[in-house]
Amino acid sequence: MNQETYTKTQFNQIKEKLITYAISYYGKKRICALQPSTRIEVVKKRLQETAEAKALLMANLHVPFMGLNNIEHLTNQVEKGFILEPNELVNYADFLRSSRLIQAFMQKNQFIAPLLARYSGSLQLFSDIENQIYQVIRNNQVENDASRTLRKIRRAIQECEKEIESKLHAFLRNSQNKPKIQEAMIVRKNERYTVPIKASYKNQISGNVVDTSAKGTTVFIEPLSVAKLNDKLYQLKMEEATEVYQILFGLTGLIAEKMSSIQSNLEVVAQYDMIFARAKYSREINGIEPTVNQDGIIEFVNVKHTLLGEAAVPLNVSLGKEYRGLTITGPNAGGKTVVLKTIGLISLQTMIGVQIIAEPGTNIAIFDQIFVDIGDQQSIENALSTFSGHMHNISVILAKAKQNSLILLDEIGSGTEPNEGAALAIAIMEAFYKKGSIIITTTHYGEIKRFSEQHEDFLTAAMAFDSENLTPKYQLILGQIGESNAFWIANKMNLDKQVVKQAQNYLHDRNYSTKKEPFHHKIRRPKERTKFPTYEKGDRVCWTDKKKSALVYETIEMSDEIVIFIEDEKIRVHKRQLKLEQSAKDLYPPNYDLETLFEDFHDRKKIRDLERGSKKAHKQLRKEMQERQGKKEE
Known part of the structure; x- marks a missing residue:
């Protein structure tokens, strides 16, 4: 393997x-x-x-x-x-x-x-180690009775803590201390018992400052009356930890021994x-235990691919008794490769002791070796084509194969010139057969199909195909030869139906059309651009989309668009939307100021007054400016 x-x-x-x-x-x-x-x-x-x-x-x-x-x-x-x-x-x-x-x-x-x-x-x-651990440890803690020393230390700890709490409660009840206490409670800080004191009184309390609150308003003071007791308690805790360590060391040592x-x-x-x-x-997977043999006999009774489960089509195949070779034919996407994978997988799965999805009567051969050549063997790193990759793989397999080997070859001989590929495939199949291996191959080549039909120890099989509905059934039928169904695939891929029909005719009638056809290149003439009327500023036009009259305000160079003036608004439209009603030359006398058509009389008068320096106009302009600034400030 x-x-x-x-x-x-x-x-x-x-x-x-x-x-x-x-x-x-x-x-x-x-x-x-x-x-x-x-x-x-x-x-x-x-x-x-x-x-x-x-x-x-x-x-x-x-x-x-x-x-x-x-x-x-x-x-x-x-x-x-x-x-x-x-x-x-x-x-x-x-x-x-x-x-x-x-x-x-x-x-x-x-x-x-x-x-x-x-x-x-x-x-x-x-049992002795097990019982000792359970007796010594309860609720993930070492019990007091684990040792006489530990029991004595913990009793001393309890007495010390009780004495500390008694003295601190007396401190909290003292009338002189009450105004200085932030909160009447005992707080443990850094393994020492303290009381919370207002920061402003910290120098008025005899004791050690152990910690300070985050805001600095409270200090945690250890009164002098309990300082020695805290030291004693700390020492007792150290003795307790040492004794617990010794107990844990002893229990771990029992395991190590x-x-x-x-x-x-x-x-x-x-x-x-x-x-x-x-x-x-x-x-x-609702599997069953198959019968196993070491005689190269494969008998599948409604066997399913384990990973496909209920979706898999049951596989029935018999090999190794009457025949030692099997050649499977049929369309691409028809299930040939799945058959190879199923046979290989079920064999390997049985060899590790996992049950298979099958029916009673299934007999699995235990092979010395199982070799496969499935899929695209192309390798960019080694500069191998698909065909070269297959040949490299098969060369390695052929050198290692022996009598009790299972050989699974997918699309043998493909990837090169069909006649040479088929001849090479047949020679390879013969070589494996002469070594005594069980060989199962898939192919499209007619020559390989004929070889399997004629060989006394080879069996042919076809993948079932529904010709009426043009769909594969994924079912293996022993003793038959299947077509590759290239026409079905072509139809599936929406190839032109006339092309597929012609190909089907050529399958039986090789009278190909080889006559030279005359082809004349058509001269493509550039498409003439639509010419639109030329408009001038001031022309009166009809805006056909709105059915309204407007004046031409501006023409746009290198474009078929134009700006029109309608209802005191300038709008950009295409020339095809306009129709000339009357030109500016016919509407206005020579040297007429066309700008007056597009500007308000009062606005034009204001501009003229400002240009000639009218104090009244400038005063009005400043007033308007101040009003605008006032609105912005608001």
Whole structure:
């Protein structure tokens, strides 16, 4: 096997699915390392493990896996010499307890899962460690009774804290202190007991300032009456931490002493985790356990591609008894490649012990090797064309293939001149056949189809096609030859129907049209531009869109648009919208000031007065300016 086979058959996706069902890091790690076995006794054992685990699940019986989520990290910590925290020790005790419960569970249900029950016999019990951890640690804290010294220290701590609180309550009740106290309460700051005092009185209180509030209005003072007691309490806390550390050190040491035996349990539990992951996935797909053989016999009875599930069309194929070679023909997108992938995937899936979607009677061959050449083998990095890529891949496969090998070749011989490609493909098929390999190929080439028909040990098969509706059925029919259905694909791609019809005629009648046709290039003449009338400023025109008269205000150079003046508004319109009513030459005398047509009389008078220096006009202008400025300020 190689990674190319795993990738092309989507076997890696099956393993990724399995990993999601594993609980522990060790179980997931085992699945990652799981490889298809070529030994039939190993495959049978794996299938039996999965079947037994699935039977337990179907009976609503669940293995008591406990403490597995973090066990890998905790084990590493112990091996590195770190001391486990109380909650971590409880987690480890849960795992040790789990080993004991798993053993009891398996022995109780050995009539359902005899093989799995035998595995539990190798589990070692650590009841003494388990019990010590549970007795010493409660609610993720070390119990007072964990040791006589710890009990004595904690009693002293309680007495000291009680004495401190008594003195501080007396301080708070003192009438002289009350005005200086911010709030009548005891506050613990930096592991010392304090009282909140107003900042303005901090120099009037005998004691140590331990902390200050964020705003600076309150200071937390340790009165002198409790300073020595706080020191004593701090010392007792240090002694407590030391004693707790010693207790945790002792419990962690118990685990470290038995680590080699615990590691052995970890391996067994990880094995169970992996087996039950296979069983959970097999249950999800509603799989069955197939018969297996090492004689190269493939018998699929309504087998479905695992990842396609219910959407997959059942595959029925028989190979290895009467025939050792199978050539599949049919249209592109008709399912030929899916057949190859299904055969490869189902074989590999069985070899790791995962059940398959099939019906009873399915018999899976356990091959020494499975090789595939599926998809585009083009490589930019190695400057290989698609054909070169296929040849490189097949060359490697041919060198490694032997008698009990399964060879899956997609579109063999394609990517080059058809006659040469077909001849090379047939020679390759013969070479694999002479090595004793089981070979399954797909092709479009008629010559390869004929070779398979004539060969005594090769079988042909076709992908079913609905010719009436021009749709593939994705169903493999043994003993038939399928067409490539190029015409169906052409119709699907909306190729001109007349072209497809002509191609169908050429399929039977090779009388091609080879006569030279006369072609004359048409002289393209530039399209004449529409000419519009020329307008002058002051012309009276009819604006046809609005059916209103207007005056021409301005013509726009290099354009068929013009600006007209209508109802005291200037509007830009196309010349095609205008119709000349009367020209300016006919309307006004020579040297007539046409600007008067477009400006208000009063505005023109104001401009003339300003130009000749009229004081009244300038005064009015300043007044208007001041009024505008006044409005802006408002």
